[in-house]
């Protein structure tokens with residue numbers, strides 16, 4: 001049994017894998033302070049919307065351990081929130097922890113914040129398990145629809161972008177959760193893994209995760225998906241996301257929009273998997289989502305392992321060429337076939353988002369099948 005992405009060791013220290021070293025090295029790091037937590041988020045040692053949120057909540061708890069005053073609480077909340085801008089799960093988790101601890105006397109805050117951080121982690125693992133179930137039902141239904149025109153035993157071919165897997169969350173992943181479940185149930189499945197330049201979360205992290213679990217997959221360059229879809233070698237695309245706006249627009253890793261366009265042109269389903277905590281009712285539409293602009297060096301250099309085993313960054317852009325590096329893009333709601341959440345599958349629309357939020361508030365499980 002594989003452990004969760006964040007764990008507390010026998011000495012009570014929070015530990016996680018340094019994702020900047022994967023797939024070449026599996027090294028654990030300790031997060032002992034609010035500074036460690038923020039640094040891990042900024043440097044992308046931890047990344048993926050739900051995991052960023054959980055580490056943010058832990059950061060707040062560690063800040064309160066050192067100073068539980070009102071001033072320290074608000075300063076830590078503000079400082080952690082600025083670590084990365086696009087994934088709303090960071091704000092969601094910090095707000096949840098803040099609501100829990102702010103009304104308490106300072107002496108009780110650190111323990112309460114630690115309890116809330118643990119609860120956020122437990123809830124995330126549980127949400128993703130349920131996303132896996134709802135998503136697997138969707139994929140099974142697709143497989144049945146395709147069956148008459150397929151040879152027996154042919155795999156369902158799914159395309160994914162970036163890494164919305166186990167290590168982007170506490171456990172199971174979002175977009176990969178249904179895939180893991182199908183694989184566990186011996187349903188033949190094959191994943192086309194977009195490399196996801198510039199940081200290659202697909203090639204480095206998704207491929208690593210899928211290999212670890214024995215899920216058949218093939219890494220492709222980001223520009224290959226359209227061709228494969230036209231050739232009938234993709235049955236559906238499923239991705240995670242960093243923020244869903246109130247109208248159902250979806251912000252996810254840069255390049256997601258192009259896959260959604262290609263999927264629509266080819267008549268293929270394009271699904272987005274996320275917990276309800278990824279919905280931001282304050283963002284009226286995708287244009288209201290802050291898009292992270294990242295370091296030019298991610299574009300000018302590609303990082304990998306050299307023949308002698310050392311990990312190095314090599315320059316791939318001429319000296320002096322200007323570079324732009326937006327980290328995320330927005331896929332309009334009209335291109336999204338459904339939002340696969342822990343409460344079922346909802347239409348990507350203002351109505352669907354409102355229903356998902358209501359289901360989240362009510363805490364009730366419901367399933368709304370989306371047929372394509």
Ligand SMILES: CSC[C@@H](O)[C@@H](O)C(=O)COP(=O)(O)O
Nearest residue numbers: 047048049164168174240241253
């Ligand atoms: C379950 S994670 C969903 C998203 O956070 C994921 O698709 C993504 O875009 C991650 O971006 P990253 O920049 O690696 O944090």
